[in-house]
């Protein structure tokens with residue numbers, strides 16, 4: 001099959017990779033450069049939803065987080081680069097009795113829901129965490145992993161090219177129609193179009209899926225010069241602290257539904273201060289980078305995956321929002337199946353129809 005992918009973010013690249021592994025002739029059209037959207041970031045938490053009230057979405061995410069290790073090992077082997085993937089686990093400080101009670105119940109549930117493959121346990125506060133942050137200890141889970149988003153996008157792009165994908169940077173797509181795309185480069189016909197153009201992609205599909213407000217949620221993050229190798233990631237009070245493999249630590253993130261410009265600003269200072277209070281080892285660590293990106297959000301929080309109404313052979317995988325990296329390879333595989341009408345399975349809340357019906 002001849003496939004046109006719109007957007008070289010992590011979802012477009014994962015779709016391109018899955019298709020090329022099946023022998024498709026894949027071209028990725030990217031308006032800017034590889035990973036220039038939300039996927040060029042620095043945080044990269046691959047963390048599970050809580051192990052209780054199980055549903056198809058939690059199962060899909062669990063399966064995806066489980067299979068991510070093999071996927072990224074294969075990608076890095078093919079590209080010869082490093083995605084920064086590592087299953088380092090996560091700690092979440094406990095401050096309230098009620099949170100501790102819930103954690104105890106979830107520890108019990110995780111034994112069956114996580115099939116004995118990973119643990120969710122209560123532990124004493126590790127030295128990494130400030131005493132006042134975790135008066136009741138921490139939850140430690142062994143399923144969480146991290147990746148370095150910008151590196152992962154580069155590694156996956158290189159692996160795509162090694163497998164025969166053409167990636168055309170500075171090739172903005174202006175419109176989509178049945179079986180084709182158009183831009184300054186002319187019209188390109190394909191057996192399938194996969195639209196994965198991040199938050200801007202919603203404008204392109206507006207004639208078929210009415211445009212909603214807040215397609216883009218701004219997030220800001222910082223990269224610090226601190227080596228916490230061997231430590232788990234920390235999630236506390238909405239802030240992530242991610243020890244990367246390269247001697248840096250990422251801190252994130254703000255979540256801004258209304259914003260005027262896509263650059264970092266003073267809102268990031270509060271996140272950095274909060275992270276330093278939670279992990280005192282970061283107190284004097286220099287800030288290497290301040291970064292902001294726009295998370296693509298569909299009509300609801302969940303991804304929106306499927307054929308676009310009224311168009312033939314045009315599909316979308318959009319709305320990666322806050323969990324894009326954990327689901328990328330699984331949804332890439334779904335796209336490869338969907339476009340050739342093979343069986344696939346996604347939660348109902350991921351379908352285009354569900355989003356259009358208002359969730």
Ligand SMILES: Cc1cc2nc3c(=O)[nH]c(=O)nc-3n(C[C@H](O)[C@H](O)[C@H](O)COP(=O)(O)OP(=O)(O)OC[C@H]3O[C@@H](n4cnc5c(N)ncnc54)[C@H](O)[C@@H]3O)c2cc1C
Nearest residue numbers: 007009010011031037038039045173198219293320324325
């Ligand atoms: C601060 C911050 C922290 C985050 N932390 C995490 C985290 O810890 N874990 C996690 O999993 N996720 C996290 N995310 C979310 C994650 O980055 C996104 O879910 C993911 O990168 C989205 O990937 P995407 O491919 O859908 O979109 P994007 O990466 O935005 O890619 C879309 C691409 O399409 C291109 N494009 C747009 N319009 C056109 C056009 N007309 N023609 C051609 N190309 C076009 C863009 O240039 C862009 O390269 C975070 C995001 C932010 C901002």
